[in-house]
Amino acid sequence: MRAREAVHHDSSRQWLSRAGFSHGALCAALFFLGACEGGRREEPAGDGTLTWRNFSLERLDKLGYDRAMARIPGGNPWTAPKAELGRHLFFDRRLSKDRTLSCSSCHDPGRGWADRESFSSGFNGQRGRRNAPAVVNRIFSREQFWDGRAGSLEEQAEIPMVSPRELGESHRAIVEKIAGVPGYRRLFAEAYGDEKVELGRITAAIASFERTILVYDTPWHRHEAGDRGALNESARRGLEIFKDNNRGRCSVCHSGPNLTDEKYHNTGVGTGPGGRDDPGRFEVSGAEEDRGRFKTPGLMNVALTAPYMHDGSLQSLEEVVEFYNRGGARKPAWPLDAEMKKLELNSRDIKDLVAFLEALTGKTTQVDVPEPLE
Numbered sequence: 354m355r356a357r358e359a360v361h362h363d364s365s366r367q368w369l370s371r372a373g374f375s376h377g378a379l380c381a382a383l384f385f386l387g388a389c390e391g392g393r394r395e396e397p398a399g400d401g402t403l404t405w406r407n408f409s410l411e412r413l414d415k416l417g418y419d420r421a422m423a424r425i426p427g428g429n430p431w432t433a434p435k436a437e438l439g440r441h442l443f444f445d446r447r448l449s450k451d452r453t454l455s456c457s458s459c460h461d462p463g464r465g466w467a468d469r470e471s472f473s474s475g476f477n478g479q480r481g482r483r484n485a486p487a488v489v490n491r492i493f494s495r496e497q498f499w500d501g502r503a504g505s506l507e508e509q510a511e512i513p514m515v516s517p518r519e520l521g522e523s524h525r526a527i528v529e530k531i532a533g534v535p536g537y538r539r540l541f542a543e544a545y546g547d548e549k550v551e552l553g554r555i556t557a558a559i560a561s562f563e564r565t566i567l568v569y570d571t572p573w574h575r576h577e578a579g580d581r582g583a584l585n586e587s588a589r590r591g592l593e594i595f596k597d598n599n600r601g602r603c604s605v606c607h608s609g610p611n612l613t614d615e616k617y618h619n620t621g622v623g624t625g626p627g628g629r630d631d632p633g634r635f636e637v638s639g640a641e642e643d644r645g646r647f648k649t650p651g652l653m654n655v656a657l658t659a660p661y662m663h664d665g666s667l668q669s670l671e672e673v674v675e676f677y678n679r680g681g682a683r684k685p686a687w688p689l690d691a692e693m694k695k696l697e698l699n700s701r702d703i704k705d706l707v708a709f710l711e712a713l714t715g716k717t718t719q720v721d722v723p724e725p726l727e
Contacts, residue, residue: 403716404720406433410431417577424493424494426505435544435557436562438558442562451477465654466487493609494651537550571712590709591707607649618693620676621689646690670707
C-alpha cells in the first residue's frame with residue numbers, strides 16, 4: 354500500500370470512529386480495499402441489492418454499518434416473517450378510518466420514504482402539524498417523531514393510527530378489520546405461531562418492516578471506504594466544511610451512522626414573527642429548556658426529501674445551508690441552542706456543502722408494494 358493510501362485509510366478510520374462506527378463496521382466499510390488486517394473479503398450475494406426479503410442483521414455489517422448499534426427491543430426480535438407481515442400492513446389502507454390512507458401515504462418509497470409536502474394530508478383532508486420524517490435507517494434511532502414522543506418504532510407505529518390528523522381510526526377497529534382478512538390470519542400464524550391478531554403484534558410487525566429500510570452505497574460511504582473518485586471536488590470540499598467545527602459545524606449535531614446525534618435542539622425554525630411557535634420537545638418533557646427544541650434529523654438521502662425542517666418551511670438544501678449560515682432564526686420565540694452561531698460561509702462554501710449533502714444519496718432497500726390481502 355502506498356504511503357498516501359495508508360494516510361487516507363487512517364483518516365477514514367478516524368472520521369468513521371468519530372461518527373460512531375465500531376472497528377467491526379470500519380472493516381466492513383473498508384473490506385473492498387483489504388484494509389482490515391487478517392480480514393477476508395466477502396462478496397455480497399447476487400448483485401448486492403438489499404431487499405426486504407434478504408435483509409438480515411448480519412448484512413448490516415457488510416453494508417458498512419454496525420449491527421451492534423441496531424435498536425431492536427428484546428420483546429420484538431427481528432424475524433423475516435414479521436417483516437413480511439409488516440410490509441403488508443404498512444401499505445394497507447384499511448388501517449385508516451375511511452380506507453384511503455396507509456403508512457405509505459406519508460412515507461412513500463417513491464418519494465424518499467417521505468411525501469415531499471410541508472404538512473401531510475390525513476383523515477378528512479386534515480393537515481398534520483409537522484413535516485413527515487423519512488422512514489430510512491430507523492433501525493438506528495432511539496425516540497421517534499420530531500418531539501421524541503415515541504420511545505421506539507413500535508410506539509411510533511401505534512400513534513398515527515388513532516391520530517385524527519393522520520389515519521383517524523381506533524385501535525379496536527383496526528384489529529377487527531385485520532382479523533377479518535384470511536390472508537392476514539395466515540401471515541400472523543407464520544410470524545407469531547398462531548392466528549391471533551392484536552395491536553401489539555400489528556405494531557411489532559410494522560416496526561420490523563421499517564427496520565429493513567436502509568440507505569447504503571452512497572458516494573460518501575464509498576469515499577470513506579477508499580474510493581477517491583466517489584466524491585467530486587466540490588463534494589470533497591463540502592465534506593471538509595461539514596466536519597470542521599470552526600466552519601460548517603455540521604458534525605456537532607450530525608454524527609453517527611445516520612448522521613444525527615439523536616438529541617434535541619432549538620434552531621429557531623418556525624418561531625418568531627410569521628411562525629407558529631411550536632414548542633416541540635416541551636410538549637413531551639414539560640421542561641422549560643425544551644421549548645422550541647426538535648430532534649436532529651438523519652441526513653441519508655436528504656436530497657430526496659424536500660421540503661426541510663420540522664415545519665417544511667425550507668424548500669431546498671441551499672435554503673437550509675443559508676439558514677444555518679446566518680445563525681438560525683433572527684428573532685426566535687425561545688433562546689436558540691448555544692451551538693447556533695453565524696458561520697460566515699461564502700457562496701462557494703455553500704455550494705460545496707450542498708454538493709456533499711447530495712452525495713449522501715444512495716441505494717435504498719428495494720421494496721415491492723403488495724396487493725391488498727384477501
